[in-house]
Amino acid sequence: MKYFITPELKNISGGNKYDKNVLDYLYNIGFKIINIYPSNISNSPLKFLNILNKIPKNSLVLIDGLIAPKFYTIIDALIKKYKIILLIHHPVSYENSKFGEISLKLKERAIFSKAHSLITVSKTMKKVIQAMLNTKKMIDVIEPAVDYMYFNKYINKNENHNIAHLDERWTMSIIGKYSTDDRYYQSLNDIISKLNLTSRITFHGEIENDDDLINLLIQSRVYICLSHYEGYGMANIEAGTLGLPLIVSDIPVFRENLKGFHRIYVKPSNYIETARAIDELSSKTRIEYNYSPNRWKDVGCKFKRVLNEK
Numbered sequence: 001m002k003y004f005i006t007p008e009l010k011n012i013s014g015g016n017k018y019d020k021n022v023l024d025y026l027y028n029i030g031f032k033i034i035n036i037y038p039s040n041i042s043n044s045p046l047k048f049l050n051i052l053n054k055i056p057k058n059s060l061v062l063i064d065g066l067i068a069p070k071f072y073t074i075i076d077a078l079i080k081k082y083k084i085i086l087l088i089h090h091p092v093s094y095e096n097s098k099f100g101e102i103s104l105k106l107k108e109r110a111i112f113s114k115a116h117s118l119i120t121v122s123k124t125m126k127k128v129i130q131a132m133l134n135t136k137k138m139i140d141v142i143e144p145a146v147d148y149m150y151f152n153k154y155i156n157k158n159e160n161h162n163i164a165h166l167d168e169r170w171t172m173s174i175i176g177k178y179s180t181d182d183r184y185y186q187s188l189n190d191i192i193s194k195l196n197l198t199s200r201i202t203f204h205g206e207i208e209n210d211d212d213l214i215n216l217l218i219q220s221r222v223y224i225c226l227s228h229y230e231g232y233g234m235a236n237i238e239a240g241t242l243g244l245p246l247i248v249s250d251i252p253v254f255r256e257n258l259k260g261f262h263r264i265y266v267k268p269s270n271y272i273e274t275a276r277a278i279d280e281l282s283s284k285t286r287i288e289y290n291y292s293p294n295r296w297k298d299v300g301c302k303f304k305r306v307l308n309e310k
Contacts, residue, residue, distance in 0.1 A: 001032050001033070001034060001056070001059060002031075002032065002034070002059065002060045002062065002307060003033065003034050003055055003059055003060070003062065004019070004023060004033055004034070004035050004036070004062045004063075005035075005036045005037065005061065005062065005063045005067065006019045006035060006036075006064045007019075007038075007064060007066055007067055009035075009037065012177075012206050012208060014089070014144070014231075014233075014234040014235070015064065015231075017144075017234065018089065018121070018144050018234070019064060019087070021145070021296040022296075022299060022300050022303050023035055024296075024300075025296060025297055025299070025301075025303075025304075026303065026304060029304070031304055031307075033307075036051060038067070048071060049074050049077070052074075052078065055082065057082070058082065059082050059083070060082070060083040060085065060307065060310055061078070061082040061083065061085070062087055062119075062307070063084065063085070063086050063087070063115075064089075065089060065091070065092070065108075066089070066092060068086055068111050068112075069092065069104060069108060069111065071111060072107040072110065072111060075110065075114050075115075076114070079114050079115070079116065083116050083310060084114075084116050085116060085117050085119060085310060086111070086112060086115045086118050087118075087119045087120075088112070088120045088125065089120070089231040089232070090128075090230065090231025090232075091105070091112075091125075091128060091132065092104060092108065093105035093107075093108050094128070095229060098228075109134065110134075112129060112132055112133055113132075113133050113134040113135055113137065115137070116310070117137065117138040118137055118138065118139045118140070119139070119141075119142055119303075120139060120141055120142075121141070121142065121144055121231055121232045122141065122143060122231065122232050122253050122256055123141055124253040124256050125231050125232070126141050140306050142299055142302045143232065143257070143294055143299070144234050144299065145293060145296040145298060146234075146237055146238055147238070147296070148295070149214060150214065150241045150242055151241060170200065170282075171200045171202070172200060172201045172202070173216055174201065174202065175204050175206075175207060175213070175216070176205070176206065177205060178203060204216070214242070217239055217242055220244060221244075221245075221281070222244065222245055222278055222281045222282055223239035223240070223244040223245070223246050223247070224247045224274070225246070225247075225248045225249065225254075226249050226266070226268040227248075227249050227251070227268065228249065228251070228268055229251070230251065230253050230254070231253065232253060233254060233257065236248055236254065236257075236261075237257065237261075237293055240261035240262075240289060240291070241289075241293055243289070245262045245263065245281040246262065246263035246264070247263070247266060247274060247277045247281065248263055248264075248266070249265070249267075250265035250266060250267055250268075251268075259291070260289050260290040260291030261289045261291055262281075264277040264280065264281065
């Protein structure tokens, strides 16, 4: 029997979607794997050890990299008892620091180096992880997929006009989890209020219903993602598959995985570049792309092969 330790997969995120779709595929084909998830991600290492001790010795244990730092003090015991594979969507230590948050980076370096093998989601992340390791390690790359519902949808073909001629008609939808107490949200909201743009800019928060999300996207003209750091950026691929032109940060992983889509790269902090890109792309309607995104069955099949080889 094989085991997959993940965060609780009810929460919406690219990593959770990836984990859930892989598990669904493996379950559907009768692959013997058990999903274990702590009810509280802040559980102590001792509680994790108590959970893991119920797993038979010499089992293959796949661990999502998001919770891997929790195993820092018990990793030596784990690698003696189990075959440990880490699935790393991206090193967490780089989320809020260009060069990596030192204490967390050291923990991840130790855990990544001691695991028997690693899986990640892009060639860019493979390079990042390789640079963190103390020893040479096998790293498999299994890219995410696009849900079937994103295929064969059509962007509305309204009259052509660019944003300079939209006047009072343009709107912006901001999608993603936020808190009204968050300092960044408050600073954005202050700017929006000062510029009298409240009626045109909407914070939608998390959109749990896929149909609602797709309907919002297909009514849009341009998709913008100005992340400073991503492991893959599944939402970009989904929007591009719908035919939306993309304005994205000029970061390595987006250079890697957006080939074939109509896109413009910008420096994420350069608002002038972004405005020019919006002006250029807002006159476009549905964009044909030369790209064949993965299906989740392809991802699951690769996972099955990798796990069976270990």
